[in-house]
Each structure stands twice: as structure tokens, then as C-alpha cells.
Amino acid sequence: MARVDHFHDPNAPKANSIAIAVSAFVLDDAGRLLMIRRTDNDLYAIPGGQLELGETLSQAAVRELREETGIDIEVTGVIGLYSNPDHVIAYDDGEVRQEFSICFRARPVGGQLRTSSESKEVHWVDRERLDELNIHPSIRLRIEHGFQPDRPPYFT
Numbered sequence: 001m002a003r004v005d006h007f008h009d010p011n012a013p014k015a016n017s018i019a020i021a022v023s024a025f026v027l028d029d030a031g032r033l034l035m036i037r038r039t040d041n042d043l044y045a046i047p048g049g050q051l052e053l054g055e056t057l058s059q060a061a062v063r064e065l066r067e068e069t070g071i072d073i074e075v076t077g078v079i080g081l082y083s084n085p086d087h088v089i090a091y092d093d094g095e096v097r098q099e100f101s102i103c104f105r106a107r108p109v110g111g112q113l114r115t116s117s118e119s120k121e122v123h124w125v126d127r128e129r130l131d132e133l134n135i136h137p138s139i140r141l142r143i144e145h146g147f148q149p150d151r152p153p154y155f156t
Contacts, residue, residue, distance in 0.1 A: 015098040023048025025146030037121035080122035080154030
């Protein structure tokens with residue numbers, strides 16, 4: 001399913017749904033960030049996805065990371081809660097979702113990098129290379145907060 005992210009766009013469609021989403025900021029031992037290139041909007045992002053019935057938020061993060069990247073993680077903390085009503089995501093089926101995402105800090109504990117139906121590329125990215133990638137501003141904010149390990153959790 002294709003999607004278009006609208007951010008502070010006065011012409012954006014009005015949200016008609018909200019869903020609980022999770023993402024994870026994961027650094028390897030070399031300090032590189034785990035990133036995917038999404039299949040639905042072609043942007044680079046930290047991995048994540050929707051909470052499913054019967055799982056906790058951290059279980060959702062572990063599942064989504066494994067599904068999208070092949071990497072197994074351990075959740076170690078919360079970076080922030082992101083719920084900006086000026087960020088809506090329009091899907092080609094007519095759903096227009098208001099952003100609502102919990103971003104976790106996590107560490108890799110196993111697995112091998114691989115792509116999926118949701119990730120056309122999966123990489124460990126040096127911090128210095130992040131500016132070269134096409135990353136949505138809402139994801140850049142999570143990354144910025146992730147690189148500040150001593151800050152209290154962010155919330156909007």
C-alpha cells in the first residue's frame with residue numbers, strides 16, 4: 001500500500017484514523033544507526049510499525065524490527081511519544097492517519113540484515129551520512145532525540 005506523508009501542509013487531507021505505532025533507534029557496536037528504505041514511500045526511516053492485538057508495545061518493536069530488518073533487538077528505554085496532528089499519513093485506500101508513535105531505544109542482540117516487503121534496503125548508517133539520506137522530518141526528530149541518550153523522553 002502506497003502512502004504520502006503530509007507535514008505542516010495546510011492542503012493535507014483531514015485525518016480519519018489513528019493507530020498505535022512503534023519504532024526503534026538501534027545502534028551497533030560501531031555507533032551506526034539501523035535504517036531502512038521504506039517500500040511504501042521510498043524514504044529512509046528507523047524501522048517500526050503497528051501494534052497488533054495481544055502484544056505489548058516492546059513486543060511490537062521486537063517483532064517489527066525482526067520483520068523489516070532481520071535484526072533481533074532488546075528494548076532498553078523510551079526515546080519519546082510522537083503524536084503531532086500536523087503530520088498525517090494518507091494511504092491509497094482512503095485512510096488518512098494522524099501520527100502516533102512510541103520510539104524506543106534498543107540494542108541489537110542477533111540476526112542478520114535482510115530486506116522485507118516493507119524495506120527495500122536495510123543498512124547500518126554512520127551518523128555522518130544521515131544528512132545524505134531522504135528522511136522525513138518526523139523521523140529526523142526521533143533520530144536527533146535518539147542521539148541524546150541522557151535526555152528525558154520527548155512527548156507532544
